[in-house]
Amino acid sequence: MAKIYAVISGKGGVGKTTTTINLGTSLNKLGEDVIIIDGNLTTPNIGIHLGAPIVPTSLNHILKGQAKLEDAIYEHESGTKIIPASLSLKEADKINYKKFPEIVKKLKKITNHVFIDSAAGLGEEAKAAMYASDEIIIVTNPEMSAVTDALKTIKLAEEINKPVTGVIITRFRGARTEMPISNIKDMLETSLLGIIPEDEAIKESQILKNAVIYTHPNSRSAKQYMDASRRVLGDQVKFENPVKTGFLSTIFKALGLGR
Numbered sequence: 001m002a003k004i005y006a007v008i009s010g011k012g013g014v015g016k017t018t019t020t021i022n023l024g025t026s027l028n029k030l031g032e033d034v035i036i037i038d039g040n041l042t043t044p045n046i047g048i049h050l051g052a053p054i055v056p057t058s059l060n061h062i063l064k065g066q067a068k069l070e071d072a073i074y075e076h077e078s079g080t081k082i083i084p085a086s087l088s089l090k091e092a093d094k095i096n097y098k099k100f101p102e103i104v105k106k107l108k109k110i111t112n113h114v115f116i117d118s119a120a121g122l123g124e125e126a127k128a129a130m131y132a133s134d135e136i137i138i139v140t141n142p143e144m145s146a147v148t149d150a151l152k153t154i155k156l157a158e159e160i161n162k163p164v165t166g167v168i169i170t171r172f173r174g175a176r177t178e179m180p181i182s183n184i185k186d187m188l189e190t191s192l193l194g195i196i197p198e199d200e201a202i203k204e205s206q207i208l209k210n211a212v213i214y215t216h217p218n219s220r221s222a223k224q225y226m227d228a229s230r231r232v233l234g235d236q237v238k239f240e241n242p243v244k245t246g247f248l249s250t251i252f253k254a255l256g257l258g259r
Contacts, residue, residue: 002107002108002109002111002112002113002114003108003112003113003114003134003135004104004105004107004108004113004114004116004132004133004134004135005023005113005114005115005116005133005134005135005136005137005165005232006039006116006118006129006130006132006133006135006136006137006162007019007020007023007115007116007117007118007136007137007139008118008126008129008130008136008137008138008139008153008157009118009120009138009139009140009146009149009150009153010120010121010122010138010140010146010149010150010152010153011120011121011140011141011145011146011149011150012120012121013120014139014140014141014146014170014171015139015141015170015171015196015202016117016118016120016139017040017045017046017049017117018049018170018202018206018212019137019139019168019170019196019225020036020046020115020116020117021036021046021049021050021117021211022211022212022213022221022222022225022229023115023137023168023225023228023229023232024036024080024113024115025076025078025080025211025213025214026211026213026225026226026228026229027113027229027232027233028078028079028080029078029213029214029226030226030229030230030233032112032113032233033081033111033112033113034080034081034111034112034113034114034115035073035080035081035082035083035107035110035111035113035114035115036080036081036082036083036114036115036117037059037082037083037104037107037114037115037116037117038059038082038083038084038085038117039085039100039116039117039118039119039125039126039128039129039132040085040117040118040119040120040125041059041060041063041085041086041095041119041125042119042125043119044084044085044086044087045117046082046083046084046085046117047082047084047085047087048087049206049209050076050082050084050209050210051076051209051210052074052076052082052084053084053087054087055072055074055084056071057071057072058072058083058084058085058086059072059083059084059085059086060085060086060088060095061086062083062103063095063096063097063099063100063103064095069103069106069107070110072084076210077210078210078211078214080211081111097124097125097127097128098128100128100129100131100132101128101131101132104116104132104133105132116129116132116133118130122152122153122156127156130156130157130160130162131160131162133162134162134163135162135163135164135165136153136157136162136163136164136165137164137165137166137167137168137193137232138150138153138154138164138166138167138168138188138190139167139168139170140167140168140169140170140184140188141169141170141171142169142171142172142178142179142180142181142184143178143179144179147179147184147187147188150167150188151187151188154188154189154190164190164191165191165193165232166190166191166192166193166231166232167184167188167190167191167192167193168193168194168195168196168228169181169184169192169194169195169196170196171196171197171198172195172196172197172198172242172243173197173198173243174197174242174243181195191231192239193228193231193232194224194225194227194228194231195224195239195242196221196224196225196228196242197220197221197224197242197243199212199219199220199221201215201216201219201220201221201222202221204216211225212225213225213226220242220243221242223240223242224240224242227239227240
């Protein structure tokens with residue numbers, strides 16, 4: 001059965017768009033049919049990250065009833081399909097966000113998985129993505145402010161009866177100044193889908209306009225995103241320490257996360 005995931009952060013700058021792209025392309029690489037939709041209509045990023053900043057027909061046109069949904073679906077070179085939003089501020093005016101869930105749910109008839117890259121925060125755009133979804137994936141950094149915003153997102157999901165698939169922790173360095181993984185798990189009380197390391201390969205992949213699983217398939221971040229995508233599918237994938245240090249290996253084993 002097709003499923004729609006809203007990828008939500010609660011806080012900007014945590015790697016939500018990067019995570020949406022790499023989860024979607026990872027599932028596509030595993031043989032799943034995937035559509036990534038840019039639910040961030042005021043500051044869209046999907047098209048920019050994947051080399052399609054300007055397209056003839058965007059999500060904005062669909063929401064305004066100016067085109068058919070199929071006309072806004074584009075196939076990236078990876079094989080993953082995307083629906084970009086428009087970079088034009090004029091086309092972002094007078095958008096009826098209440099139409100968003102109705103439009104997104106139509107995609108379930110033509111694909112297996114839909115990933116919505118939501119807007120940062122918990123405003124009207126982010127809530128529209130949550131209402132359109134079947135499940136929610138939380139993205140956070142190992143910092144107290146980001147984890148606190150992630151917790152607010154989880155509480156909102158509970159209020160609107162949307163299950164949380166799990167949390168992905170990004171930009172992990174293994175530093176002692178970061179919030180411990182165990183504390184994040186205790187605070188959020190939800191499943192852990194992935195721990196993505198701070199990785200230059202991700203920055204290089206953005207320059208190359210592709211997912212890191214394709215530009216740097218042997219990188220630490222690519223490995224962790226592939227494992228996270230398998231967990232989204234329900235596979236029991238053991239966690240591997242993403243930064244490879246002796247101290248953290250001990251910590252991961254103590255948490256039952258290490259191999």
